[in-house]
Amino acid sequence: MGYQINQDKMNAILTELSKKYKIYGPRRYVGDGTFAHVDTIRYGEVTTLDDIEFKEKSNYSFKEVLLPISETLFYFTENEMKEADAPHSGAIVFLRSCDLHGLKRMDTIYLKNGAVDTYYKRLRDNTKFILMGCEDSFENCFCVSMGTNQSDDYDAYLKIDGQNVLIDSHWDLLDTALAEMPEIQVIPDAVSQNKTVVEIPEAIPQSVIDSPFWEDYANRCIACGRCNFVCPTCTCFTMQDIFYTDNGKAGERRRVWASCHVDGYTDMAGGHAFRDNKGQRMRFKVMHKINDYKKRFGTQMCIGCGRCDDVCPEYISFSNCINKLNTLVKEEN
Amino acid sequence: MTDINPYIPFLSEIKEVIKHTDIEYTFRMTYSGNVNPGQFFEVSLPKFGEAPISVSGIGKDTVDLTIRRVGKVTDEIFENYVGDTLFLRGPYGNGFDIQNYLDKEILLVAGGTGLSPVKGLVDYFSANPKDTKGFTLLVGFKSPKDILFKNDFAKWEDNLNVIMTVDTPDDGYCGKCGMVTQYIPDIPIKNIENAVGIVVGPPMMMKCTIAELIKIGFKEENLWISQERKMCCGIGKCGHCKIDDTYVCLDGPVFNYTKGKFLRD
Numbered sequence: 001m002g003y004q005i006n007q008d009k010m011n012a013i014l015t016e017l018s019k020k021y022k023i024y025g026p027r028r029y030v031g032d033g034t035f036a037h038v039d040t041i042r043y044g045e046v047t048t049l050d051d052i053e054f055k056e057k058s059n060y061s062f063k064e065v066l067l068p069i070s071e072t073l074f075y076f077t078e079n080e081m082k083e084a085d086a087p088h089s090g091a092i093v094f095l096r097s098c099d100l101h102g103l104k105r106m107d108t109i110y111l112k113n114g115a116v117d118t119y120y121k122r123l124r125d126n127t128k129f130i131l132m133g134c135e136d137s138f139e140n141c142f143c144v145s146m147g148t149n150q151s152d153d154y155d156a157y158l159k160i161d162g163q164n165v166l167i168d169s170h171w172d173l174l175d176t177a178l179a180e181m182p183e184i185q186v187i188p189d190a191v192s193q194n195k196t197v198v199e200i201p202e203a204i205p206q207s208v209i210d211s212p213f214w215e216d217y218a219n220r221c222i223a224c225g226r227c228n229f230v231c232p233t234c235t236c237f238t239m240q241d242i243f244y245t246d247n248g249k250a251g252e253r254r255r256v257w258a259s260c261h262v263d264g265y266t267d268m269a270g271g272h273a274f275r276d277n278k279g280q281r282m283r284f285k286v287m288h289k290i291n292d293y294k295k296r297f298g299t300q301m302c303i304g305c306g307r308c309d310d311v312c313p314e315y316i317s318f319s320n321c322i323n324k325l326n327t328l329v330k331e332e333n
Numbered sequence: 334m335t336d337i338n339p340y341i342p343f344l345s346e347i348k349e350v351i352k353h354t355d356i357e358y359t360f361r362m363t364y365s366g367n368v369n370p371g372q373f374f375e376v377s378l379p380k381f382g383e384a385p386i387s388v389s390g391i392g393k394d395t396v397d398l399t400i401r402r403v404g405k406v407t408d409e410i411f412e413n414y415v416g417d418t419l420f421l422r423g424p425y426g427n428g429f430d431i432q433n434y435l436d437k438e439i440l441l442v443a444g445g446t447g448l449s450p451v452k453g454l455v456d457y458f459s460a461n462p463k464d465t466k467g468f469t470l471l472v473g474f475k476s477p478k479d480i481l482f483k484n485d486f487a488k489w490e491d492n493l494n495v496i497m498t499v500d501t502p503d504d505g506y507c508g509k510c511g512m513v514t515q516y517i518p519d520i521p522i523k524n525i526e527n528a529v530g531i532v533v534g535p536p537m538m539m540k541c542t543i544a545e546l547i548k549i550g551f552k553e554e555n556l557w558i559s560q561e562r563k564m565c566c567g568i569g570k571c572g573h574c575k576i577d578d579t580y581v582c583l584d585g586p587v588f589n590y591t592k593g594k595f596l597r598d
Contacts, residue, residue, distance in 0.1 A: 073340050076379040079418070081341055114569030114583050118338040206577075209597050236572030239565045243380045251380050253340075255565070258572065265573060266598070268563045269384060269404025272536075274598035284598075287577065295578035 002186035003167045003178045010158075010165040011048045013177045017092060018047065021128065024065050025094035026058035027051055033059075043093075052094055054160055057138040059310065061102060061232035062095045066123045067110075070240075070256045073119060077250040083118075084252070090126040094158070096134055097190060098141070098305040101148035102232030103129065108297050109235050128155040128171060133189030140306030142196040142319050148303040150190045157188045196306065198322045201329035204291050209283060213328055217321075218279030220314045225259030227308035227318065233289070233301050236260065260285055286321055339568050342377035342420035348395055350414065353481040356402040357446065358411065359389060362419065364396045369428030370453025371559055371587045374398060375567050377420035381409045385564045387586070388424065389449035389482075390456060396424075399449040399481065425567035426586050429454050429531070429557070431464075437529050438467040438522055440551075442513055442542045444534025448472055448481055450559050450586070451533050455489060462492040469494040469520050473513040473538070477506040496520075513538065514545045525550040533559045543590065556590035 005013075014023060027044040031037060041053050042060040072084040095103075110120035131154040134143075143149040157168040168186040169175050228234040238258040243251030258265060261281045266274040275281050293301035308318045349361040373387040376398060384406040390397030402411045410419065429451065439458065443451055458468045470489060474480050476499050489495050496516050498509040509516070522528050530546045532539050539558055546556060562581045565571035574581035576596045588596065 079344060081379075083338055083341060109570060113580070115339040117568075117570055118340065206595060206597065235570070237565065238571065238573070239382055241378075241380050241382045248380075253379070255571075258565075260572070266563050268561065269407060270401070271403075274562075288575070292575075292578040 001169050001175055001178075002184050003169065003181040004161075004184050005165050005167065005178060005181045006163055007049055007160070007165055009181075010167075013174075014046075014048060016177065017173075021090045021092045022088040023047070023092045023094075024062065025052040026062075028053045028056075046094070049160065049165065052132075054132060057096075057141070057305070057307070057310075059307065060230050061305070061307065062093050062099050063102070063106065063232050063235070065091055065093050066103075066106060066120060066127065067235060067237075067257075070254050071119060072252045072254050075250070075252045086119075086122050088123070088126075090128075091123070092128045092130060094130045094132055096132050096305075097151040097188075098143045098146075098148045098303045099232050100129060100131060100151045100154060101146075101303045102305070104153075104299075105233040105293075105301055105303070106235055113297075130155060131157040131188055133157065133159050134191050135189045137191045137194040138306070140196055140309040140317075140319065141191070141194045142198050142304040142306060144191065144194050144304075145196075145198040145200075146300060146302055146304030149192070149194075150188070152188075154188075157186060159186070159189060194304075196319050198304070198319050199326045200290050200300065200322060201326040204287070204325070204329055205332065207332075208287075208325070208329065209280075211328065213325065214277075214279035214283045216279070217282035217316060218277050220316055221261065221278040221282055222314060223261050223263055223278050223281065224313065225262040226311045226313065227285070227316075228259035228261060229257060230307040230311045232305065232307075233303060234259070236265075260288075282316075282321070286318070286325065289318075290322060339422070340566070342375070342383075342422045344418050345421045346418050347414060351484075353399075353483065354479055356411075357399060357479075357481055358402075359397050359399045359482075360410075360414065360419065361390075361392070361395050361397050362421065363394060364421070365394045366424075368396055368424045369430065370457070371450045372424040372426045372428035373450075373567070373586065374421045374423035375425070375564075376400070376406065376410065377422055378406050378409050379420065381406045383422070383565070385425075385567060385582075387450035387559075388428070389452045391453050397452075399446065399452075401446050423567060425582055427584070429559075429587050431457060433557070434458075434529050434531075435464050436466060437527055438524060439465050439529050439531065440469045440471065440517075440520060440522065440546070441531045442471045442517075442534070442546075443532075444473050444513065444538040444542075445475065445479065446481065447534030447538070447559075451531060452482060452485070454531065455493070456485075459489045459492050467494070467521075467523070468492075469496065469522075471496045471498075471513050471516055471520065473498050473500065473534075475499065476501045477503055477508075494520075512541070514541050517542070517545045518549060522549075526552065527555070529555045529557065531557045543594075553590045553594070556593075558588055558590060558593045559586045560588065560593070560596065561586065
């Protein structure tokens with residue numbers, strides 16, 4: 001159902017919802033960016049619509065709401081183990097269409113690939129998603145190429161329209177809160193073209209692994225893993241045990257975000273490792289995003305948000321890589 | 334919500350410790366439940382972490398885990414196991430399906446600790462020799478002091494054709510020497526078209542052995558391998574063991590060679 005409401009009333013509704021839900025959205029952190037006088041936009045708790053950065057793309061995705069950077073799985077004391085409490089009992093997340101598609105990629109890994117992940121599910125089941133539209137494409141976005149520029153799989157859509165807010169609700173709780181408001185038709189803003197266009201190669205032959213193509217990246221990539229950490233579809237983690245210095249018998253097991261670009265990702269006990277060459281790490285990631293995941297699950301993994309291109313300190317462009325790979329595959333066929 | 338938390342390990346009692354070498358012990362652990370040879374458990378040590386260890390033997394209400402002391406977790410297991418318990422999660426992975434090998438000639442080639450994941454198969458065919466048309470176990474170790482499962486070999490030799498070799502002999506060793514591959518051509522196989530080969534060991538040993546088996550006429554679809562990778566979860570989430578569209582923890586670690594040959598890290 002579509003509604004029009006003024007911002008003050010919507011903020012009052014958010015305040016009411018915040019009693020049950022933690023509300024997360026992209027926030028501007030002034031001066032917190034990599035360089036002096038540069039802001040960063042990342043997810044944080046919001047209380048009013050003014051807290052949310054609607055005009056720019058967030059540097060980081062929403063994924064940390066469901067998959068915290070460091071998440072305690074359980075606490076242990078001698079032979080007792082206690083499952084850690086959830087960081088929140090319910091959440092509302094403001095996000096864009098590409099990220100909403102990213103959510104489906106996370107669901108696939110954490111709910112369908114092997115056993116159901118207890119920690120993901122308990123957060124996911126109690127999280128509502130509010131779509132933020134995109135009137136214009138941002139720099140490096142290629143959502144149209146990836147088919148993620150539109151989504152109707154939201155709990156609500158929300159757009160700031162001057163002093164008013166336009167809402168399309170698929171959520172009964174919100175419908176109840178908005179019951180007195182004038183109903184109008186609200187269609188989410190979505191871009192229909194991006195400046196960046198990618199063409200994904202069909203049927204990439206396995207021989208591409210040995211192509212000198214990846215050597216370029218071997219020299220440029222510094223294995224910092226930033227591309228993985230900003231990516232809403234990167235979901236790998238590493239286990240980490242810690243124990244308390246005051247009591248060596250007690251501690252906790254955590255999982256922390258992992259990156260397939262960073263050293264140590266494949267290290268086994270005894271010292272053997274795979275993909276020492278950083279170009280091969282790039283190959284591993286690229287093939288996962290645009291080939292391997294699809295082979296296993298039927299949809300492309302990459303959602304075309306372009307954050308990896310935005311963040312790379314070596315100016316490596318993922319979208320460029322896909323297009324160059326496409327040319328290479330065509331030439332070889 | 335009735336889903337069981339797959340990350341919380343259970344306590345298992347150490348029934349027996351069998352010392353093979355200074356750095357390789359078999360821990361006989363209490364476990365009742367279905368388990369296949371070649372599957373693995375995450376051995377979980379609070380404060381130190383977890384290590385994926387394959388099942389090297391299956392008994393009534395026990396599983397054997399042969400652990401090599403090579404890392405942070407396994408060091409701690411060796412230091413502090415005394416008369417105690419270990420936490421486990423699992424079993425994970427597919428393991429070897431006995432059905433694939435019944436009533437066939439079998440050549441099993443193992444290198445070093447690679448014998449652990451296939452030991453359950455050797456035990457099975459040693460106890461049920463009628464289920465195979467001929468079973469050869471070809472095993473290589475680095476040196477005589479690295480030999481694992483010494484006591485089992487005597488038993489296996491009763492029913493199976495066993496060839497053991499070491500890379501570097503020491504004084505007093507009077508068995509076979511050299512790489513496993515050099516013994517392959519002499520192994521009597523009546524019907525190579527239908528014979529199955531199982532190869533587990535270090536990557537280079539597996540590569541050379543497979544090449545040799547194909548050379549003497551084994552069919553690719555009759556060859557089986559088991560892979561080893563870093564794994565933090567064992568349940569398809571952490572991503573460390575992924576190779577192309579394959580998760581070694583879910584789809585493996587045992588692969589038919591027709592699939593296994595395409596796995597490139």
